[in-house]
Structures are given as C-alpha cells and as structure tokens.
Amino acid sequence: AQSVAQPEDQVNVAEGNPLTVKCTYSVSGNPYLFWYVQYPNRGLQFLLKYITGDNLVKGSYGFEAEFNKSQTSFHLKKPSALVSDSALYFCAVRDDTGFQKLVFGTGTRLLVSP
Amino acid sequence: NAGVTQTPKFRVLKTGQSMTLLCAQDMNHEYMYWYRQDPGMGLRLIHYSVGEGTTAKGEVPDGYNVSRLKKQNFLLGLESAAPSQTSVYFCASSSGVRRETQYFGPGTRLLVL
Numbered sequence: 001a002q003s004v005a006q007p008e009d010q011v012n013v014a015e016g017n018p019l020t021v022k023c024t025y026s027v028s029g030n031p032y033l034f035w036y037v038q039y040p041n042r043g044l045q046f047l048l049k050y051i052t053g054d055n056l057v058k059g060s061y062g063f064e065a066e067f068n069k070s071q072t073s074f075h076l077k078k079p080s081a082l083v084s085d086s087a088l089y090f091c092a093v094r095d096d097t098g099f100q101k102l103v104f105g106t107g108t109r110l111l112v113s114p
Numbered sequence: 115n116a117g118v119t120q121t122p123k124f125r126v127l128k129t130g131q132s133m134t135l136l137c138a139q140d141m142n143h144e145y146m147y148w149y150r151q152d153p154g155m156g157l158r159l160i161h162y163s164v165g166e167g168t169t170a171k172g173e174v175p176d177g178y179n180v181s182r183l184k185k186q187n188f189l190l191g192l193e194s195a196a197p198s199q200t201s202v203y204f205c206a207s208s209s210g211v212r213r214e215t216q217y218f219g220p221g222t223r224l225l226v227l
Contacts, residue, residue: 009154032214034214042220043118043220044204046215099162102159104158107156
C-alpha cells in the first residue's frame with residue numbers, strides 16, 4: 001500500500017531563514033505526491049503536486065518541493081520563511097489501488113518566529 | 115462561490131445520540147469525501163462518493179453512514195455516537211482528472227461525552 005511519512009512533528013524556524021518540511025514515501029509504482037497546508041481553524045488547502053517531470057515543483061505562496069527518487073523523499077521548501085507560514089503541513093500520496101484516493105501523512109507543524 | 119461549507123461548526127453529543135453532518139459544495143464537483151482528523155494521525159478517509167447516488171467506504175467507515183442524494187450535498191451520519199468519534203470532521207470535493215486537488219470545508223468539531 002502507498003504511504004507517506006513525516007518524521008518531524010514540529011519544525012521551528014526564524015523568519016527570513018530557509019525552511020524544509022520533510023516527507024518520505026513508499027509506493028509500488030510511480031509516485032504521485034502532494035503537499036497541503038492547514039492554517040488554524042481552517043480546512044486543508046492544496047499547495048503543490050508532483051506527477052512527473054522536473055524534480056523541483058513550484059507551488060503556491062512561494063513554496064516548492066524537491067522530488068528525490070533515490071531517497072524516496074518529497075521535501076517541502078521555501079527560501080525565506082514568513083511568520084504567516086506558520087501552519088500544519090501535510091504530505092500525501094495517491095493510492096493507485098481502486099479509486100486512487102489520497103493517503104495523508106500525520107502532519108508537521110511549522111512555527112516561524114519573528 | 116462559497117466553495118465547500120459544513121454544518122454545524124461545533125457540536126457536543128452524549129454517547130448513544132445520533133446526528134448528521136452536512137457538507138455542501140457549489141463547484142459542481144463529482145467527487146466528495148469525508149475525513150476525520152485526530153492528533154498524531156493526520157487525516158483518515160471515512161467515506162467517499164464518486165457521484166450522485168453512489169458512496170463507498172474509506173479507511174475508517176465503522177460507525178458512520180453517508181448519503182449523496184444530490185450532487186452538491188454529502189451527508190455524514192452517526193447513528194449511535196461513541197467517545198471514540200470525538201474528532202474534527204472535514205468534507206472535501208474534487209473534480210475530473212485533477213481530482214487529487216481537493217477543496218476542503220472549514221471542519222466540524224465534534225465532542226462525544
């Protein structure tokens with residue numbers, strides 16, 4: 001079965017510094033990978049996805065993600081963090097059995113300090 | 115467009131009571147989903163629907179029922195609430211070949227005492 005793992009419950013970074021939120025995946029075929037963000041008291045919002053092609057995927061709000069097949073990773077990155085980036089970030093993979101639903105990771109809380 | 119809306123926002127139930135959570139979307143999406151979010155467990159799919167009149171079980175369907183009588187609405191029912199169903203419930207919808215891009219509602223916080 002497809003799965004993703006987010007090894008960090010929380011990531012702390014100072015405003016202006018680069019940030020990385022980690023995700024590793026386990027799939028039986030080609031990976032279809034996603035990042036979603038959840039701001040406080042809100043539903044999840046789509047950030048970006050990797051289907052095929054360029055290993056560096058650009059998304060909303062200045063975020064990007066790097067797909068690394070050899071390390072089975074799909075880390076979320078941003079060159080310069082903002083306090084407003086503080087949120088809960090979920091990595092997800094498409095389950096290629098049956099309906100091809102999304103399987104979410106456990107989430108990583110990002111805290112950006114001023 | 116309101117997007118995806120959920121009713122109610124918050125509810126307290128006693129064990130054994132029943133309730134229905136309503137999800138509505140105005141984007142004409144074919145696919146709709148119900149998730150629950152619990153600390154340390156991320157989002158888990160309860161039930162989903164690929165179109166009006168069709169529903170299917172997700173990862174954690176036990177104790178829940180769903181109905182999709184109209185394309186824009188997806189109802190989640192708890193027939194006999196249990197404390198283990200205390201959670202935040204999210205509805206989502208998506209469409210077409212980009213169905214992995216899901217649009218989420220603001221959530222319903224449910225407390226079962």
